[in-house]
Amino acid sequence: MSSITLLYIILAGILALAIALFQYYKNEKSMSVLNMLFLFLRFISLFSILLLLINPKFQQVKLSIEKPNLVIAVDNSNSMEHLGQSKKVSNLVENLYNNQDLKEKFNLQFYSFGAQLKPLDQLTFDENQTNINASFNQLSQVYKQTIAPTIVITDGNQTYGSDYAHSHYKQPIYPVICGDTINYVDLKIEQLNVNKYAYLKNKFPVEAILIYNGDASITSKFVVTNGSAVVYNETVNFSKANNSKTLHFSLPANSVGVHVYKATLEPLKSEINTINNSKNFAVEVIDQKTKIALVSEVIHPDLGAFKKSIESNEQRFVSILTVNDAISQINDFQLFILYQPNYKFNKLYEALNAENKNRFVVVGTKTDLNFINKINPGYTYEITNQTESYQAAFNRNYTPFLIDDLDFESFPPLNTHYGMANFSVPFETMLTKTVNGISKNSPLLATFETGSRREAVLFGENIWQWRSQSYLNSKSFQGFDDFIGKLVQYLGTNKLKSRLNVEYQSFYYGNSNVIISAEFFDKNYIFDGRESLKITVKDTKTAFSKTFPLILNTTNYQVDLSSLPPAEYNFTVSATNEKITSSGHFKLLEYNVEQQFLNADVLKLQQLAANTSGKTYFVDHTEKLVNDLLQDDRFATIQKSHKNSLPLIDWKYLLIIIAVSLSVEWFLRKYNGLI
Template sequence: MYRRKGPWSTGLRVLLATLRALLVALVCFLLLEPYTRRITQEEIKPRVVLALDNSQSVGLFTPKESLNGTLQGLDALAERLQDKGYEVVRETFQEGDTAVNLLATVPFQAPITNLHALVSKGESAYRNQNLAATVLVSDGIHNQGPTPTFQLYRAPIYPLALGDTVAKRDVVLEEVQYNKINYTGTSFPVVARIGHSGYGGASVTVLLQEGGKTVQRKTVSLPRAGTLETTFQVSAAQPGKKYYEVRVQPLSGEFTDLNNRRHAYLEVVKGKLKILLAAAAPHPDIKALRSALLTNPLLDVEVVLGPFQNPTFKTPYDAAVLHQIPNLSNVGTPWLRRLQTAKVPTFYLLGAQTDYNAFNALQAGVRLNRPSGQYDQVQPVLNNGFRRFSTEPIAQDRIKAWPPTAVTFGEWNVQAGTEVLLYQQIGSVRSTKPLLVYKPGPVVPAAVLLTDGSWQWRLNEATEHGSSQIYDELMTHLVQLLANRRNQKRLHVYPVKDEFDVTEEVSLQTDVFNTVQEEIFGQNISLTLTHPDGKQTQHRFRHEQGGEGLKLGNLAPGVYRYAASARLDNQNQSDTGELVVQEQNLESLLAVADHELLRQVAQRSETRLYYPAQLAQLEQDLLKADFKTVLRSHQEEKDLLEQSWYYFLLLGLACAEWALRRFYGSL
């Protein structure tokens, strides 16, 4: 084009030709799929975590002047380390990512001491941030979680000891022993174990109180050494939750009376819940389920294995667990029919021998369309939206680690109103297919587990963690949910846990049914909560599908009773119940610091134990360790096709050629 004569000079023709050639070349260059590589370097300074044990025991038993001076010294130490090029982070037991600006302003209110969790908090948060050292500031009193002396930490720990190791003259109510489940018409013991320091031979008065009133009183003599036990015999004529407080009256010259009281929270019931565990044939699931259910003293489990005799049902069952029944060989069919006739809530476990056509006819909350002989290997995933009962915070991670089990391949349909407890995860893909479901019902609720390999979950959890707590709680809570069958009432209000701690938020859930016993939503619920001291508070909330129910926040310890009401079809419906809030008082039990534990932690990290007067030595040792700054390289590769600047370059070349041709007289 530009060899022909035109209205341009020779130099301009060469420039225009160059622009056009460069534009075409750059466009063709994209056919080679080029990419760019960018390398950046980042300096990560060594990070020191000041982990402060802000539990109640530190504030109670460390002299206030000494504690304030130590905390101010640590804040000054943090400033000097920052001036030396270190990143300093302050951590406490508080939850979340809220930053602590000054240790001197931290309130000592944590009701428990979990030193492993405190150290692990910094290790987890700064795993990839050049964590150099953790300064653990504590009195060494540890009452929850793994003992830190037997744990491995990535960064060395420099313990700083607070508290006082000198024994004080004190009387301690060390423990109150009692059965959590008791029966009406029987007498049950409440045993108090009392220890002391410096009061050998003295007499103390021990009180058993209920509702603030003394129901029994005993006077005992303290031994010269060791502890003594005294027993109160208690009986209750009416079922319900009971709250007792055991108190040791303070003696003259006692260091503190905070550790002179403890609580007993128990339940009086009419009798155990009768549970049938029936299986078409012997299977490892039966042992796992039986062991899990027997962890709850409220459940009486009867195991029956096929081939079955004709059912007699001498004792009515509160719930049944059926393993692979209905069965392809019709094993257990008469028992199933009898359970249906008696309207016994049933937990079905499915497997290779399940008759799926017969199971679909049961309308148990889930059905399998077109069952096949193929199986998926699936892992369970907890549904955090299930609110019939609560699970421990560790449940999510533990359940994810359970091994995969076989589930019959097919199209699983969840019926309306059925709630999913566990979902299926196939490989790394989390699906919406159910694995464990619960179908609510006022008379005959049901639950279904789609695999016969749950025994592997219990075995794996026990092997990895030393106990099968999460599996056992999941199965017992589900069976209890079935066994505590509803009557024909249309309004049901219940707490999500049997017992709440004073540090936990109390929450209530609701079921509402229409005249044909189908669950409905959108109702306004009024609730009156009666506190242990007789005070009443009024609450209102709306019953929504998947809603959070009524959250009452943190409550003082004791037994609370509630009465709920709602207006349904121009009729008043009501329900009543009770819940327990318990206080453990773990932090006030020991007034003597445990510096030996901190010394063992230091030895394991090859450091040493420091005291408040040795903050200067601690600073020198941290600086002497000469923690290095880490240089981290980041390499980024990106296709040229994805970079906008290249397209602006092409556009610029085209526009430049067009502008020159236009300016000099011809397009």
């Protein structure tokens, strides 16, 4: 309270007393006991009211005791079970939890970690991945402003993530090392690098990294099998100085589908851990070689432009054919590009319709429009006997597949017949005709579907100039080639647009998350988040089946099937409210990265303790751990004082005093007939 406030209080007391005396003091004879009581009550009322007006503030000091936190993070991964440390760890955690001295000095906080940090509920040692560094990052956010020494009970074996030995965690860390520290003789497959996909009739590369831990020179054999067949083998030699090998080899892709391989490094007789001598890997062989017939009866630079763009993808091959050659080879191609057709194309159209082949038609100045209108392929074109040059405007609302705007408005105009196309079937406009920047509301490039057949039509020639302009704009043909490639990919399949699209991989490794996602669309093909989707998975060998719900995740539905055991599964995703389903097949390969370790990573845990001013302990010798924590002066209990400024107006008893004094004065005056 300031001196000026104290002065105001004194003046308030004098003023309240003066007013009370003025009202009740007449002379000495009038000062009866009753009048003196009235004077006192009036003084109390006036002084209290004046105090409220002055509203002095008083300082309130509260003391609190704040104990430091003791964070105990326990490795809950499968490697702890594999190294035979689970029972020791459980006993240690129980002893720490029941230690009364620790509870008196610290606030004990228990966590478990594997792939993620979680509050400790129960130790199961079933986590398939370990990311120690991510756990430190999360703890650093929680205990940023407090003292929190951290006990980490782990074998130190991390399967993914940044190096935890150089973590930016600011608290002292006390690693409790679990696992054997003796270096045993060991051979293991450290890593296998292979692409997920390979093309039919090609060879796919495989890289194998092999590690040897031992002093003697040894010889082993590396074998790769597919089922019971050996597809590759090689003898490898190791020594103490030459303790690693990197093998590069190729395997043939002879048939379409998912092929599972097993790589094995023959174990030594003295090896203790032979699990890490084998690894499974898989490759999906796909036949994406698309043969495309470019049919034309005229010579034009567009033919070369189409061929170069399409064949920029090595899995596509273009043959430039005449009409007669195309008819004789109609079953050899997945897609036909009909360049400026005329009456010579009549039999080819009949053959294409009979085989229900997809097609891409280019209409130019040499196209016979009477023939186009007669065969009625889903559209007709207005005949004016005049030509016109049209530029392109990109339609951002085009939905059949995703394409990028290549700045089509900067491309040179295409030449074609003057007029408009009239479609008799539903169609999607990709590019719109414009003249001098004014839209003609007519498609320049459009796609449509007739039953299970897909078609596209380009109303213009000289597309070779577009490819050249694309190179001038971006110094690369890639953008234009990708544009043509996506169009060819769309036309190269008869897959109908589905309202339920499921995205999944053909195979998953046992240590990865098995995530399957789905998109559900309404009848206008707009994403619908109101539907309930479920997936039923069935083991192809045991017929075991289980149903899971798919969870809505903003723009799709997802389900995590990581709990399934390794096997081969068929699945069906179905909508609850509508009879729409989608099926698939995947393999879950057996692999547990946590079982690849033989020892605890002592050096890294010791480095972690040194970098954070902590200390390491072994799980069999933790007697000093508690004593060191209790005696460390850095973790002292802190007494904190909190000073609060309380205004008098918040003191409710003063209002009670005012009400009581006024009420008593009024009651006494009334009782004595003075009112």
